[in-house]
Amino acid sequence: MGISFDNLKPPRWGGPVPGPVERDPCVLGPDVVLDPPVVLSPMAAVTNPPYRMICREMGAGLVVTEMIHARKLVEGDERTWQMLDIRPSEHPVSVQLFGNEPSVLAEAAAIVAEEGADVVDLNMGCPMRKVVSNGCGAGLLEDTKLIYEIFRAMSDAVDVPVTGKIRAGWEESNAVDVGRAMQDGGAAAVTIHGRTRSDMYDGHVDLAIIAELKKAVDMVVIGNGDVHDWQSARRMFHTTGCDAVMVARGALGNPWVFRELAADLAGEEVPARPDLAEKRRTLARHVDLYIDTFGEERTTFEIRKHLLWYFRGTPGEKTLRRKLKDLHSRADIMRAVDAACEACREVGAKAS
Ligand SMILES: Cc1cc2nc3c(=O)[nH]c(=O)nc-3n(C[C@H](O)[C@H](O)[C@H](O)COP(=O)(O)O)c2cc1C
Incomplete structure (x- = not known):
């Protein structure tokens, strides 16, 4: 189970364009401000340093690494350590970990913070069979007790903000329960891709689930799914009330999406597409x-x-x-x- 690497287009949406959105820069912690509140998604085999630098130059307010295997990092695996390559021009940068053992994730969080991560993120959305069958990625979503323990352990281990990226749920949405468990454990933000694990990438993102989560928690909520231009970003902000948006497929071969979103959020004219x-x-x-x-x-x-x-x-x-x-x-x-x-x-x- 997976997605074709060749044809990764978010579905188009043809509704009326909502009016301008006013959003202040999004504060994740004393030293981490997302300005503009627009984030480059973590994407395995895509968001490595070169692409993260390009997207920061184009105006992304935060960039996220590919997911990094927490246990392998802690065990000193060379290839995994090579993925922890952060360049000065990337900041603020979030390092995404995956795993499901609180103590290992805490140790890995301490390592990535020490290596310069401004934010530590936990992957709770990856739908791939080989990840979920080990109880990682979206495989964590049904165990809110474990989610709490993981976030408690990670938050206690580092001074930087700890965040998590979730799907709406496994088959049914339980995003509110997951979000509350994260918040109780000390998370600073939740990013929610508004599809369940069963949805994979089918259909359109469910914005109502994101709106429900936003109402239920006090931490920062980052809306994700099908944002690929300033119109769909406005719609995400308007419909869900989220604090920031995250872009994945819409940024593939299109780092300019960030300057478009940044301009629109600043109330400026959206720049033309590149010639x-x-x-x-x-x-x-x-x-x-x-x-x-x-x-x-x-x-x-x-x-x-x-x-x-x-x-x-x-x-x-x-x-x-x-x-x-x-x-x-x-x-x-x-x-x-x-x-x-x-x-x-x-x-x-x-x-x-
Ligand atoms: C090629 C690719 C790799 C991805 N890798 C990750 C990953 O490592 N960690 C993660 O949390 N999500 C990953 N995702 C999911 C995206 O971050 C995002 O949640 C999803 O694509 C929905 O956003 P979009 O509609 O803007 O594409 C990946 C998506 C794609 C297309």
């Missing part, structure tokens, strides 16, 4: 940061999905797909990008 020149510039920067972080060889493989997302739905996508198997260097990557840009120009299409 081809800007898209190429941002992509080149993404590639350079990637090479800087992971080296050229690894970049030539891992950057492929990003390239496709940047050109998704444009005349350049087909051209790019044909070139993906021939990427062996930075020069190859940029040649493929240029060919995709050229294909877009030929049909006179806008880049986005």
